[in-house]
Amino acid sequence: MTSSQEELLPATRRALLHRIAVAQSEGRSPSLVAAVVRDGRAVWHGARTSVDGHAPDEDVQYRIGSITKTFTAVLVLRLRDEGVLDLEDPLEKHLPGTGAGEATIAQLLAHTGGLAAESPGPWWERTPGSLRPELTDVLGDQPVLHPAGRRFHYSNPGYSLLGALVEELRGAPWDDVLRREVLEPLSLNRTSMRPQHPHAGGWAVHPWADVMLPEPTEDFGRMVAAGQLWSTTGDLARFAAFLARGDDRVLSAETLREMRTPAAPAELTDLVDGGTYGLGLRIENQGGRLLVGHSGSVPGFLASLTLSVADDVAAVVLANCTSGPMVTQVAADLVRIVAEAEPRIPEPWKPLREVDRSVLELAGQWYWGTSPFALRLTADGFVSLGPLSGSGRRSRFRANGDGTWSGLEGYFAGEVLRAVRRPDGTVDHLDLGSFVFTRQPYEEGAAVPGGIDPEGWRGIG
Template sequence: MTTSEALLPGTRRALLHRIATAQSEGRAPSLVAAVQREGRIAWSGSRSCVEGHAPDDDTQFRIGSITKTFTAVLVLRLRDEGLLHLDDPLEKHLPGTGVGHVTARQLLGHSAGLGAETPAPWWERTPGSTRPDLAAVLGDEPLMHPPGHRHHYSNPGYTLLGSLVERVRGDAWAEVLRREILDPLGMDRTTASAQAPHAGGWAVHPWADVMLPEPAEDLGLMAPAGQLWSTTSDLLRFASFLARGDERVLRATSVEEMRTPVAPPEAGDWAGNYGLGLQVVQREGRTLLGHSGSLPGFLAALWISVEDDVAAVVLANATSGPLAGAVAADLVQIVADAEPRIPEPWRPLPEVDEELLALTGPWYWGTSIHTLKLLADRGFELQPLRGTGRGARFRACPDGTWTGLSGYYAGETLRVVRSADGTVDHLDLGSFVFTRTPYEPRAAVPGGVDEGGWRGLVT
């Protein structure tokens, strides 16, 4: 990847100090990290207990559950191609699972009610051949909760999604992944099995500074939940895609849909939400999206702040120790706070539609004043003028209406209602009437407007 303008010396030292502290206090055999700004690598660094053998941005580590985000992209591609709907029952496309009433949307957001893990033995440390079919992955009682009622993280759920991809595509999950995501994004160092140079996985004794090698098993059917190996350089390519979309893989609107929370977190577990294959967390007033990952011998984290256009990856080869997610979030914060994003220059719209321009300015919902602002591509933004209230951005539709994109009005329709003479009478937003003056007498306000008009104190 291309390297961006260098960070300031103080920022670089703060980044190095953070990962050095993480590797030392977390007692990781090695730790590698990188930061991306405005789509380009701005900094990378590593620490290792072996002098002269620190990993670099081309060294593979196992990334665990970050794999789930890749699987989610494959499912969204199927949806965008019209091959399935996210709310279809699983049975429609993958029959015989025993949980055919759950949906792809529920599986993507971990709200299908499935168990967190497979039946014994411990799936991360046993060959995938010990679970030769979905029945062995799900067990006799796969549902822990009613589908759609709560967030409950499920590794077997992503096995079902991987099998769904295979059934619809007619090809192996790993091959579909390579063809549809890795090759288009140039991620040639992300693979289903380790490719040199790669780190070995280690367990560090909790009460002594000694290490034990961890096995690196092929996960078989569980691969879509955590199989992949990758590098900091490749994962930052993926971060750029998650921030902007890429028409070769998934359009920007579908990526944005992935980033939208669909279920609250498990109570008391972590401060955040889960979208469609993406974790979404709030930290120090900043929204971070991405995913963490772990398998025996490895820890990983990828976080992106879209608003700051900064992403960070942290990879370590230890079963436990360094808090990869916290470290990656700190790296984003260090760069975003020390060197804030320079805004793009203001530019006027490329063209002016006088009819739309005439709709801008103040509008009243009852007595509450709002402003309507014209955006690019014939869109609008509606915001309350004073205090807090319901606001949203709206996308223009071919039929002359607008669809809400956010907040209370997401999915709602904004219409311009005209009088018999063609002049604008009012705006209709999901049946709410917005007029140019409060309860404008000439407008078609439901219930009518009192003929006596506004008045002072009644005695």
């Protein structure tokens, strides 16, 4: 892959290089590589120090740990989109006998299935997967710690179950399914189960001395779907572009939006940090910027993929050390540097190609009680309704094809908006989940619940 570095301004490129140089130096990582994606393609690649005697480029593999979970989530969502399963299905329906089958597939994807964080027994990331040949070895005698659906509790065994689910329903090993359904269509040719030359070695750096110790590289066996993969900044840049825009050969843009939507209840710490979890993706608010992605950590390696959909900028950071540089923060900083230094150029405004006049007559100002709202028709074919000024409940609405619209986000997500007409065909009011919107506040003659005082508006005598 050729990085079009000339497309970023020199000052931006220097700021990016400075950020990863500080991260590698202060984090004491043997090497650190990064990439930035804008407008769906890589526009910058940076590296510090060396792998095998030369600066690592976008084709050098690093282990990416739990970013593997996002790949597994993509495979599960493909099964859902094909109608093979429903996200609300209990795992037991498709994969019986695990002892954790009451959790739904959606709960496992969002880490709300109540499962333990880790597999019992020896530290699974530093011991052979042959020690855990069966799912029962991965789950142990007490796999469930919390009531399903009640709280977010990150679970590596939960994604092991999802990997087993993919194998059961596809009738093939997880890695074969991944290669066929995701890696090959997206041209992720340097993403693999096992390291392929050239690749970085994993190191532990002594906390109190500038010396290193090689980390073991184990196959995770039944835990592969939770953290096995090796990849490169080049491949992960392409994967980030897919997560932002979708690819109908793999998943639609609509399904990717669903993955990026919060699906887990927020813990108190999440409310402070501004983070939650979707379906295979971490979601956080950092400085007013909504970021989605995933991090990864296995002995010897750190990884982060971070995406700002609003800015159309993503960043990937990989390092070959067990601890040290805060790669998730570094990736967020790379996104911020580009987004602030070179803000996204908006698409040109274009009018609608055609308009339904019965919908056009609904545009304009409406009142919910005494609160003014504006209804707008947008060029993307949606209808939007929100407060005329300030904050409050707002949403876009998609046409249902029968003269009604369904809310897409916020308080009105899934709620139905319809125009209620009088016998003569004129519009009396808008109904939105029983909320009545009228052209004037508490409009006389309109079907306002509770009726209108016959004396109308008045002052204080």
